[in-house]
Amino acid sequence: MTSADPLSEIAQWVAKRTSIWPQEAYAVAENSLVDTIACMIAGADHPAIRQLCGLVSQWGAGPATIIGAPHTLSAPWGALVNGAGAHALDYDDNFDPAKAHASAVLIPALLALGEQEKLTLEALLDAYIVGLQAMGHIGQAVNPFHRNRGWHATATVGAIGAAAGCARLIRLTPEQTAHCISMSTSRAGGFMSQFGTDTKPLHAGFAASGAVQSALMARAGLTAGASTLEGPHSLRTLMVGQDVEELARDMLGTDEHGQSTSFVAGRIAEPLQILENGLKVKRFPNCGSTHRALDGLLELREKHDLTADKVASVHVSAPASHLRNLPYDDPHTPNEAKFSLEYNLAVALEQGTVGLTDFTPEAIARSHIRALFAKVSKTPVEKLESAFPTEVSISTQSGETLTTSIAMPRGSREAPLTRDQLFAKLEDCCAAAKLGARTQSIIDALQALDRSAKISDLTALFDWIKPA
Numbered sequence: 001m002t003s004a005d006p007l008s009e010i011a012q013w014v015a016k017r018t019s020i021w022p023q024e025a026y027a028v029a030e031n032s033l034v035d036t037i038a039c040m041i042a043g044a045d046h047p048a049i050r051q052l053c054g055l056v057s058q059w060g061a062g063p064a065t066i067i068g069a070p071h072t073l074s075a076p077w078g079a080l081v082n083g084a085g086a087h088a089l090d091y092d093d094n095f096d097p098a099k100a101h102a103s104a105v106l107i108p109a110l111l112a113l114g115e116q117e118k119l120t121l122e123a124l125l126d127a128y129i130v131g132l133q134a135m136g137h138i139g140q141a142v143n144p145f146h147r148n149r150g151w152h153a154t155a156t157v158g159a160i161g162a163a164a165g166c167a168r169l170i171r172l173t174p175e176q177t178a179h180c181i182s183m184s185t186s187r188a189g190g191f192m193s194q195f196g197t198d199t200k201p202l203h204a205g206f207a208a209s210g211a212v213q214s215a216l217m218a219r220a221g222l223t224a225g226a227s228t229l230e231g232p233h234s235l236r237t238l239m240v241g242q243d244v245e246e247l248a249r250d251m252l253g254t255d256e257h258g259q260s261t262s263f264v265a266g267r268i269a270e271p272l273q274i275l276e277n278g279l280k281v282k283r284f285p286n287c288g289s290t291h292r293a294l295d296g297l298l299e300l301r302e303k304h305d306l307t308a309d310k311v312a313s314v315h316v317s318a319p320a321s322h323l324r325n326l327p328y329d330d331p332h333t334p335n336e337a338k339f340s341l342e343y344n345l346a347v348a349l350e351q352g353t354v355g356l357t358d359f360t361p362e363a364i365a366r367s368h369i370r371a372l373f374a375k376v377s378k379t380p381v382e383k384l385e386s387a388f389p390t391e392v393s394i395s396t397q398s399g400e401t402l403t404t405s406i407a408m409p410r411g412s413r414e415a416p417l418t419r420d421q422l423f424a425k426l427e428d429c430c431a432a433a434k435l436g437a438r439t440q441s442i443i444d445a446l447q448a449l450d451r452s453a454k455i456s457d458l459t460a461l462f463d464w465i466k467p468a
Contacts, residue, residue: 006141006229006263010134011178013268014164015171019126025274026451029125031422034446035093035281036086036107037067041442041462042285042356042429043088044068048198052205053081064112065459068433072463075216076209078112084205087154089356090338091285091429092204093411095132096257097277098139098157099147101204105158106131106165109208113166113215114455121458122451123169129274131165134181136273138229141263144256144384145240147192148321155190155203156239162211163187170215182224184214185235195287196328196336230263256384278413281422284354286338289322291409293341294348296392300402301352308350310397313375316341317391320380330373334359346372356432423447 003009043049044067053069056077064078067085072078086092086104095102110124110131139146139157147153163184167177187210190203218224229235240261257277258267284294293316300306328340337343337359346369347354357363381388389407396402408414417425423443430439445461 003230003263003265005226006268007178007182007226008174009263009265010137010164010229010268011167011181012174014130014134014168014181015174015177017130017269021126021129022272022275025129025272026125028274028278029128030449031281031419032093032103032128032279033107033125033449034422034426036103037442037446037462038426038429039089039092039104040067040082040086040108041426041435042091042432043085043201045433046085046088046201048201049081049085049088052084052202056081063116063456065115065456065463067462070463075112075116076212078115079109079208079212080205082108082111082205083208084201087201087204089285089359090201090287091282091356093282094280094288095136095139095277096280097136097143097259097273098153098161099143100135100139100153100156100158100161102132102135102158102161102279103128104204105154105162105207105211106135108205109162109166109211110169111455111459112208113169113212115459117170119169119455120451121449121453121455124455125451127165127169129272130168131161133268133273134164135161136258136277137263137268138235140257140259140267141229141261142236142240143259143261144321145261148324149241150192151239152190152192152194152200152203155207156188158204159188159207159210160184160235162208163214166211166215167218170219172215172218176218178226179222179224180214180218182226182228183217183222184210185228186224187211187214188235188239192325195325196331196333196339198335200335236261236263256386278416280409280413281411281417283411283417283421283425284344285356285359286344286354287325288409289318289325290341290344291411292322292390292406293318293392294344294354295409296390296404296406297345297348297394298352299404299406300392300394301349304396304402306349306394306396308372311349311375312395312397313377314345314349315377315379315393315395316345317379317381317388317393319385319388319390320382321385322390323378323380331364334361334364337364341378342373342376343369345376346370349375356428
């Protein structure tokens with residue numbers, strides 16, 4: 001049954017739901033915190049983030065710690081800079097129900113607002129679980145068509161889910177929470193045409209900042225409309241299309257991460273998104289649409305002891321929605337390279353992995369890597385990603401044809417990274433930021449995370465991080 005008043009239903013649940021969660025949910029949330037901090041540490045050294053940080057530092061000081069900077073900022077600006085930094089390298093997690101980079105919006109927003117309000121890590125983790133639930137529920141009501149039509153859901157659905165998380169963090173009333181969520185829809189915007197540019201990571205920052213602002217404005221008494229999620233001029237109608245009801249009917253009987261293109265009554269409470277769908281933690285610092293193909297290529301490379309000179313061609317058949325995210329077949333900037341199937345498969349074929357150091361101007365100009373682009377071909381398949389696994393086929397110079405298919409990438413709920421792998425990623429990100437001996441204190445603190453500690457006790461670890 002479709003909910004006639006999804007805004008009120010979501011707001012009531014966000015404000016009133018008990019703070020008692022399964023320990024497994026807390027464990028996933030803690031891992032997301034570790035992973036996002038890793039991404040923020042490495043991302044702080046991105047040229048665009050340095051430029052942004054220098055600019056925003058002129059807009060007003062405040063209590064929010066900025067990773068990689070010696071100064072603090074007001075909570076909305078702290079969320080902006082750290083959110084953009086978390087997404088700058090495209091190393092942050094994906095969340096399928098929302099088709100968004102969830103944690104790069106949620107974690108920076110909650111850290112900045114929680115630091116301002118002098119709250120605990122337990123309150124942050126609770127708000128993260130709640131915000132993720134709201135983000136997933138809203139994402140299921142507009143996807144997959146919302147993302148397939150070119151909206152960057154990190155900037156749209158992400159902003160709204162993070163607003164719900166911020167409302168939970170500062171314990172807004174149900175009425176205030178509804179105003180906060182509704183207000184955040186006016187901050188939700190961002191196009192996939194920005195992929196491969198400095199503006200794409202800004203989308204996560206804009207969403208995080210907008211979420212903080214919406215929560216604080218709602219607490220101050222500002223109001224917003226009651227029909228911004230469902231109705232003739234609502235998010236679902238305007239950001240899916242006027243044919244939304246027809247599309248919703250077409251979705252009947254399909255199962256794409258719970259996406260139904262409608263607000264299903266009662267779904268805000270169940271199932272618990274953080275456990276039911278989980279998050280895809282990345283093991284490669286690039287667009288997640290490359291990851292199934294990379295996993296397949298590396299599986300065949302290792303299994304058959306392949307090197308680039310033994311391979312005649314690599315062909316990938318993948319959902320069209322994935323390949324639309326990868327428009328750069330001849331990338332010339334690090335940002336473009338992150339959204340290039342050809343570049344990433346060429347690097348993996350040559351090296352056996354893809355890492356942070358592969359996304360510099362010097363790295364993408366390597367002639368021996370670019371020479372491998374011609375070996376890569378692709379076929380888009382107009383099917384949902386849950387209905388069509390990515391197929392990788394390698395033809396060898398000796399005439400063999402080797403194939404595999406990958407339904408879910410490593411790092412997903414079905415094939416999660418181990419705790420050791422997660423902290424190895426954190427260590428790599430610290431190494432990329434040239435933190436040296438500082439790295440161990442960060443690892444130790446995050447391995448022994450104390451939920452009762454103040455958020456400021458955690459952020460104090462980063463106020464002296466200044467990547468070289």
